[in-house]
Amino acid sequence: NPIAGRVRLADLPLNADLRGRSPYGAPQLDVPVRLNTNENPYPPPPELVADVARAVEEAARELHRYPDRDAVALREDLARYLSGATGVPLTAANVWAANGSNEVLQQILQAFGGPGRTALGFEPSYSMHSIIAAGTRTEWVPAPRRADFSLDVERAAAVIAEHRPDVVFVTSPNNPTGQSVPVADVRRLVDAAPGLVVVDEAYAEFSSRPSAVTLLDELGHKLVVSRTMSKAFAFAGGRLGYLAAAPAVVDALQLVRLPYHLSVLTQAAARAALRHADQTLASVHRLSDERDRVAETLSATGFSVVPSDANFVLFGQFADADAVWRAYLDRGVLIRNVGVAGHLRVTVGTPEENEAFLAASKEIAAEHP
Ligand code: PMP
Numbered sequence: 001n002p003i004a005g006r007v008r009l010a011d012l013p014l015n016a017d018l019r020g021r022s023p024y025g026a027p028q029l030d031v032p033v034r035l036n037t038n039e040n041p042y043p044p045p046p047e048l049v050a051d052v053a054r055a056v057e058e059a060a061r062e063l064h065r066y067p068d069r070d071a072v073a074l075r076e077d078l079a080r081y082l083s084g085a086t087g088v089p090l091t092a093a094n095v096w097a098a099n100g101s102n103e104v105l106q107q108i109l110q111a112f113g114g115p116g117r118t119a120l121g122f123e124p125s126y127s128m129h130s131i132i133a134a135g136t137r138t139e140w141v142p143a144p145r146r147a148d149f150s151l152d153v154e155r156a157a158a159v160i161a162e163h164r165p166d167v168v169f170v171t172s173p174n175n176p177t178g179q180s181v182p183v184a185d186v187r188r189l190v191d192a193a194p195g196l197v198v199v200d201e202a203y204a205e206f207s208s209r210p211s212a213v214t215l216l217d218e219l220g221h222k223l224v225v226s227r228t229m230s231k232a233f234a235f236a237g238g239r240l241g242y243l244a245a246a247p248a249v250v251d252a253l254q255l256v257r258l259p260y261h262l263s264v265l266t267q268a269a270a271r272a273a274l275r276h277a278d279q280t281l282a283s284v285h286r287l288s289d290e291r292d293r294v295a296e297t298l299s300a301t302g303f304s305v306v307p308s309d310a311n312f313v314l315f316g317q318f319a320d321a322d323a324v325w326r327a328y329l330d331r332g333v334l335i336r337n338v339g340v341a342g343h344l345r346v347t348v349g350t351p352e353e354n355e356a357f358l359a360a361s362k363e364i365a366a367e368h369p
Helices: 046-060 072-086 101-112 128-135 153-163 183-192 212-219 247-254 264-275 277-300 321-330 351-367
Strands: 095-098 118-123 139-144 167-171 196-200 223-228 241-244 312-316 343-347
Touching: 046 264, 046 277, 072 095, 072 212, 072 241, 072 264, 095 101, 095 247, 101 128, 101 167, 101 196, 101 223, 101 241, 101 247, 118 128, 118 153, 128 139, 139 153, 153 183, 167 183, 183 196, 183 212, 212 223, 264 277, 277 312, 277 351, 321 343, 321 351
Parallel strands: 118 139, 118 167, 167 196, 196 223
Antiparallel strands: 095 241, 223 241, 312 343
């Protein structure tokens, strides 16, 4: 029994908003095939690992000092990458970085949400948006998608005009459903919104659609685009998310960020990983091809598959999604029950992992017709 182990959560003077809640997170189970958290299945190449180790060793010599509070060199590198990817000439002044895009999103709601303010999102989508809203005491307004999970942009604009939220979240490609939102639709939503529109592009590299970053010059007073190195960049363990916005938005986030939030080790490792971006991102095409193969095979097996632009696929229909999730787990394949009725989400893995998943799917289709 640990010291003070008799103290229970219910004994603590916890804020009433948090009572009865459970922490966010998928089960981290040690099974052979893990396809549940949308990571890149390919480990970093040895040259990248060596470069990160060298950079971290060098940074370690300065560990007695606080890091660059503004992470300028890293933001310059991110701006260079994102300019190359989108064709928009961004500078470090347009880019802000934090420990994962979750922290970026939290900082956005700390600065632009909060008590008395509202944030709106189109569900089902990334559930951390509403959880971060709750954590920043921002009132959450859930708005609907079509039955096929696509975004009805005219209806969305009408809902925004009705509720006048301070912050709107648009996830493109959307997690967990996979569809992208066309840039013209993002413009329509920004026009309808009285406040900020945050386009969460965590999976943008897997999509062939243009990025909302292309709208920034025109709509920078209301548009923010968030990105992450956790998915395509194969850097989920490094914890590095970022955004592109008007420099004034970056100034606003500086008001809420904790000083020295990005450690000297994180900054050094992320910069080293970015130097290998071309090599890392080569896996993106392979994964997109595999996604299409997984989706087609699932369809041919009799499942209904939601079209995806990302590195995961939502599929169904199941009378009891939880029982089916367990049936995969029994076969050594961990996928995700994201709480969308009748559906499960599978992350695209290596061809071998996908084969294991598809083989399990054929058995399960026979068992759960
Ligand atoms: N946005 C979306 C849509 C995501 O799916 C995720 C990760 N699941 C994130 C943001 C956050 O990722 P990270 O904090 O690792 O950047």
